[in-house]
Amino acid sequence: AQKITQTQPGMFVQEKEAVTLDCTYDTSDPSYGLFWYKQPSSGEMIFLIYQGSYDQQNATEGRYSLNFQKARKSANLVISASQLGDSAMYFCAMRSVQGAQKLVFGQGTRLTINP
C-alpha cells in the first residue's frame, strides 16, 4: 500500500525567507510520481510541481523546487523567497503507474508567512 507522511502540521516563516515542507512516502512500486498541491483559504487545490521517480534531476517551477531523495523516500517542497500569498495548506501526493491515476495524499502542512 502507498502512504504519504507530512510530519509538520503547521509552519511559521518570515516573509522573504526560504521554507522547506517535508514529505516522505512509502511504496513498493518501481515507477511512481510525486505531486505538490497548494490549497489557499478559498478552498481550491492548485497544482504546483511534479517529480517522476525516474527523473534524474529535481523538478523546479519558478520559486518552487522539489528536493527528491529517492533512497530516503523523501520529496520535500522548497519555496524560495516566500511571499504573504504563499500562506496556505500544502499537500504532498503520490501516484503509481499501477494506481490507475489515483492520488494518495498526505495530511497537509499549514504554512503561515509573517510580514
Next chain:
Amino acid sequence: DVKVTQSSRYLVKRTGEKVFLECVQDMDHENMFWYRQDPGLGLRLIYFSYDVKMKEKGDIPEGYSVSREKKERFSLILESASTNQTSMYLCASSFTLGQSHEQYFGPGTRLTVT
C-alpha cells in the same frame, strides 16, 4: 482555461436525506474523482471513474455511490446522509495517458449534515 465546477459551494442537509453532489469538467478528461477532506486526514478518495458508466471504489466508499452517464459529469450520491458525512467534498479530473498529468480540482462543496 480548464475548469471543473461543482454544483454547490455550501450545502446543509438533514440526517437521512438523499444528497446529490454534481461535478462537471470541460477538458474532455477520461478520469474523474471524488474526495472528501477532513482536518488532519488530508484528502481521501471515495470513488473514481475512468470512463463513462465505469466506476471504482476508492479508500472510503461506504455510504456513497456514484454515477457517470456522460463523460463530462460525475455525480456523488449520499443515499441516506449521516452526521459523520459532514465534510468538504472535492471533485477532480485528469487525462489517462501520461504519468505526469496532474488532477484538476473543483472549488469544493462544504456539506453539513444536521
